[in-house]
Amino acid sequence: xxxxxxxxxxxxxxxxxxxxxxxxxxxxxxxxxxxxxxxxxxxxxxxxxxxxxxxxxxxxxxxxxxxxxxxxxxxxxxxxxxxxxxxxxxxxxxxxxxxxxxxxxxxxxxxxxxxxxxxxxxxxxxxxxxxxxxxxxxxxxxxxxxxxxxx
Amino acid sequence: xxxxxxxxxxxxxxxxxxxxxxxxxxxxxxxxxxxxxxxxxxxxxxxxxxxxxxxxxxxxxxxxxxxxxxxxxxxxxxxxxxxxxxxxxxxxxxxxxxxxxxxxxxxxxxxxxxxxxxxxxxxxx
Numbered sequence: 097x098x099x100x101x102x103x104x105x106x107x108x109x110x111x112x113x114x115x116x117x118x119x120x121x122x123x124x125x126x127x128x129x130x131x132x133x134x135x136x137x138x139x140x141x142x143x144x145x146x147x148x149x150x151x152x153x154x155x156x157x158x159x160x161x162x163x164x165x166x167x168x169x170x171x172x173x174x175x176x177x178x179x180x181x182x183x184x185x186x187x188x189x190x191x192x193x194x195x196x197x198x199x200x201x202x203x204x205x206x207x208x209x210x211x212x213x214x215x216x217x218x219x220x221x222x223x224x225x226x227x228x229x230x231x232x233x234x235x236x237x238x239x240x241x242x243x244x245x246x247x
Numbered sequence: 248x249x250x251x252x253x254x255x256x257x258x259x260x261x262x263x264x265x266x267x268x269x270x271x272x273x274x275x276x277x278x279x280x281x282x283x284x285x286x287x288x289x290x291x292x293x294x295x296x297x298x299x300x301x302x303x304x305x306x307x308x309x310x311x312x313x314x315x316x317x318x319x320x321x322x323x324x325x326x327x328x329x330x331x332x333x334x335x336x337x338x339x340x341x342x343x344x345x346x347x348x349x350x351x352x353x354x355x356x357x358x359x360x361x362x363x364x365x366x367x368x369x370x371x372x
Contacts, residue, residue: 115341133254134257136259137259137262137263137266140263140266141263141266141267141270142301143274144266144267144270144299147268147298148290148294148295148298148299149284149289149290149291149295150288151288153287153288159287159288162266162270163266163269163270163273164266165262165265165266165329165369166262168331168333168371184312186288188287195266200331201265201266201269201327202327202338209279209280209283212287213283213287216283216287
């Protein structure tokens with residue numbers, strides 16, 4: 097499955113408002129449209145993953161990810177923070193682009209790891225940070241995913 | 248997705264515990280996960296597993312005596328102690344759950360188990 101098929105417009109936010117790492121995670125979780133209790137459980141799981149080592153992979157990009165019981169299918173969201181924020185990234189640089197990936201504990205299609213790998217590859221394309229900065233509508237983000245997956 | 252925000256507090260704890268156990272197991276046993284976490288995220292796998300194990304112990308200790316007793320009965324026999332019920336089916340043993348167990352308003356507020364496999368269940372739509 098291509099990345100484009102896994103994102104929806106509702107799960108893309110180009111102006112994240114939060115300023116701290118925790119609040120960014122919460123804002124990203126909200127994009128998944130779960131209920132309040134699920135949001136709380138998911139936040140704790142993501143936070144515990146972050147405590148093992150930041151998912152900020154450098155060059156302004158972070159990929160918070162985990163498996164959690166609160167979802168029944170692979171869920172993805174993208175958030176952009178104008179100006180960036182400290183996310184304890186590998187290169188210590190502020191993070192501007194956040195890709196959230198949450199998978200259920202058991203997946204028949206087993207997409208979680210391949211998708212995590214694809215996002216990491218997508219994010220490491222030197223052209224991507226600049227292209228993401230220039231996006232003005234969520235649909236353009238989806239178009240970019242489609243464009244890159246067809247190359 | 249889960250449709251109700253009211254969940255038994257012990258069930259919330261059990262779900263957090265299950266998520267941690269999934270992370271701990273994957274970082275130890277799943278070669279593909281280990282590779283991704285090391286390559287892309289530069290995680291110290293062994294340190295991470297130790298930290299997770301400590302957190303798991305901490306959460307286990309926070310279970311009340313009744314939930315903990317059931318948890319300890321199930322855990323030696325089942326990889327997953329807590330499982331979702333989706334469309335009336337237990338996703339631990341894939342047996343249908345009686346409507347009376349999952350259909351009423353209290354289903355999410357009480358700590359309930361699958362009558363077939365014994366795992367703790369929560370309702371996911």
